[in-house]
Amino acid sequence: MSKQQALLAKIHTEFRPHFVAVENESHLHSSGRGADSHFKFVIVSDIFEGMSRVQRHQTVYQLFADDLKNGIHALALHLYTKEEWMARGEVFPSSPNCSGVGL
Template sequence: MTIEAIIEEKLLSAFSPLHLDVINESHMHNVAPGSESHFKVIIVSDEFEGERLIKRHRAINTLLAAELADKIHALALHTYTEQEWKNYYAENTPLSPKCLGGSKKTG
């Protein structure tokens, strides 16, 4: 099973999302072709209602602790309640920041 599929399966099971995108962004970074090291997750769930952003992120990081320990280098999290998603991002998916790791690092 791919890392992307594992992430998706765990998030679906734990958060029953109304919307979920797990996007492998590894190709945008200085890694070997076919790598699964950089991901963006966009998740909309009623589980986030009334929760601060840090608590949402901690819940996902805890759920994915094994993958974060040795497989995932970067995980961009975009966590929303249904109303937040409708108000701000339904038509404009947020972009992840550019990576300066590896040989692309300056300075």
């Protein structure tokens, strides 16, 4: 199982999402293609109802604490309730390139 698949499995178990995407963005950073260091999560879940943006991030970071200690450098988190996701038109957020690319 790839790192991306393992992360996705944890998300499905913990958050029971309406929509989820896990994207390996390591190639956008100085770690390069083939690395498992930078990931973007888009998670749409009822679990986030009533939670502030900070609480949502804390919940995800807590779940992936071991992964962050063992190779993952960064997570780009896009966390929504179903209503928030639908209100934004279910648009998949893009990520900027890291300034360290190509260094």
